[in-house]
Amino acid sequence: MTQLYHFHGGVHPPTHKALSVRSPIATPPLPSKLVIPFHQHVGSMAKPLVQAGDYVFKGQLIGMPEDGLSSAIHASTSGTIAEIGMQVVAHASGLPDLCATLIPDGKEAWVVREQRNPITLPIDEIRHILRLAGIVGLGGAVFPSDAKLRGGKHHVRTIVLNGAECEPYITCDDMLMRQRARDIVRGGDIIRRVLGADEVLIGIEDNKPQAIAMMQEACVDRSSMRVIAVPTLYPGGGAKQLIRVLTGIEVAAGVRSTDKGVQCFNVATAYSIYRAVAFSEPLLSRIVTVTGNVHKPQNFEVLIGTPVDELVAWAGGKPDTTHHIMGGPMMGVPLPNDQVSVVKACNCIIAASDALFPPAPPAMPCIRCTRCAEVCPQELQPQDLYWFAKSKNFGKAQEFHLFDCIECGACSYVCPSHIPLVQYYRFAKSEIWARDNDKKAADQARERHEFREYRIEREKQEKADKLAAKEKAALAAKPAASDDAQQKIQAALAVAKQQAVTPKNVSDLTPQQQAEIADIEARRANNQARAQSDAGT
């Protein structure tokens, strides 16, 4: 038996997972349109490669990853690009972002694909393939996988494949493991090979016996890969918590897990990695659980860009649905409207109604009962953080480890005063970020100003030194030279002076150039005067 470790706190919300596992993963018909955002990942937005009117094939690269942390975007099916423009996307901000609108032609005409052998492929090429295939973390973090496969300064000993799926309602990973265990395991092989890790630990919460059985069967011939059933305890599927449970290692906030010799991937990411490497299939679709206030809760293999309203209609959305939630009920994001499209981060769509999620009663004052501290998986003191966030005492909040908060919502879940604690922490974090940015900008401006002052001072000094040196030289030359020579020196000096005043590359200028220079000089003088008057006030 493997030794399991435990993390502090945690809660047991009702799972409601049985709803959506009654039928296998379904493939819905092609939607009427696909709205594909160019920024679905952590890092820079992909650069659009297509224009309105272009015909694209299924799997065609339409967004090129920028340098650095970025990922690629593809056409999820074949058809015509109707528009490249700003549209509201499925994101917590609810802000519009650049999207391609694709009208499917129904042919599902693929780009040319090749089959490759992941065992013999050079490691660098695998990373390149993943980057161009748009593979990102499908657990919700959407961090580009190629970047996670670069490793770090330390040897990565252990790969954790995250199949815990601790959030209530969500069953997409469960169903994926039940139905496609072999490909997940093969993805695990690729990850292990690229990072040169010793072992792969697949953590699955023990409320998914079928998934555990299928995964165990799939990796039965691999000595370096083990399926481990972990206790069902929210947020046991958080990367930090799962790493802790499986290895005993605690990855503190701001520390890379690779520095501790561990790297964690979601099982769905492993699956997509395998499909991309072995079959050149970019990330065009993902499994999405559609559940909640619908007639037939179910998992679908959904094309990226599918509008949420069309997706929910296939599951039989009920009329009293008030809005939709992307993700689970603990950490999910309410969608700004029903027309936004499924993105790579979208593991679950919950149709919400007042009956399903009754509105919170009005918040009462905190009575410091510390139920929040008892359940906090990061071992924070949420009641203190709340106090500091509320009083905008952000320095204190940071001192009390605000940024270690993973926003799992366990504290809000148990709060008898019904205080939206996580909201307070999000507010405090964003305020601190905003202030940091302001401070950085101010620091930069001050540095620039100080340097400019220093430069002006230096130039003045240099000029003065030059002049002093010249006078000294003139003085030294005087007694030795005759009047005649003196005159010659004077003349030479005058010439030299002339030359010093007008550098060579500014002589013999066209009137036009001179006018330009005068113009620039005037502007500079103006600026200087203004800067001096600013400094004076």
Add this chain to the structure above:
Amino acid sequence: MFYSPFIRKPISVSQIMLRVMLALIPAIGAYLYYFGPIILVSLTLASITAVATEAAMLKLRNRPVAPFLQDNSALLTAWLIALSIPALAPWWLVVVGTAFAIVIAKQLYGGLGNNPFNPAMIAYAVLIISFPTHMTHWLTPAMLIHADLGFAGQLAYMFGNVLPQNMTLDAFTMATPLDTLKTQLHLGTAISSIFGQPIFGGLAGQGSEMVAVGFLVGGVYLWATRIITWHLPVAYLGSLFVIAGIFHLIDPAHYAPPLFHLFSGAAMLGAFFILTDPVTSPTTHKGKLIFAAGAALLTYLIRVFGGFPDGMAFATLLMNICVPLIDLYTQPKVFGKKEQAR
């Protein structure tokens, strides 16, 4: 509903307070059995006063009245006050105490969640300083009583301040066992002969020890239903036991045995219902242990060497002052940052 989490555990402040009140029932039952029904009158008086003053203060402070009255916290304070002071006393005693607790100790500090001092203990402290004679006349338990006043007579005394002819207050009230012990020790009597007196029972005082057992039963219920954690009561009773035990071992003739201290006065009430008030106690586990141990030490010192019959209230209030400091210096290490600190 616009923020996650969208679900929450079905629990509220109101329910928690109600559970704590429920946990007081065994002690109230024992009180009824040994001291008669007059406790119900003082509980009612305290409750009415608490609700009325709370409502008035909320109104004055422009706060919503209904949600805050429904949180049951004022009622709980009222019950704790009624159980902390003599049941048979002029009606205004419990009314003044409760009103002071709600108006000054709770609402003027900002209401629920904002009071630094335990309101019930503030009430006790105010009353014992202002009306010491009234606070020392405790009902004699039923089995020791010589002259029965009767419920009607008790009511007449409570509301009309009239006693039947040829009857004094001392006929049916007495000092608490703690008080008796202190007085007798001052007179030079040895512990063994003091405990031979009829007012002392198997553990502490006749009757009152069973009320303490009632608090213990209710406290265990609170712990079992996770309303409170073990830290405060265990640290308090444990420390009190150890401190009293040390003194008792050194000089058994002058220092009462530890179990006497646990089951007399407000020790059990304090351990499970007063110190555990979350608003006025530390939030960290280590802090709770320090807080309760400090309260135990102060309780013992005040009981044995101080001028008051019981030390629970002042010990609690003195430790309440230290809570912010204790919390600050007992912050636990957070996830992933434990090894570096070691």
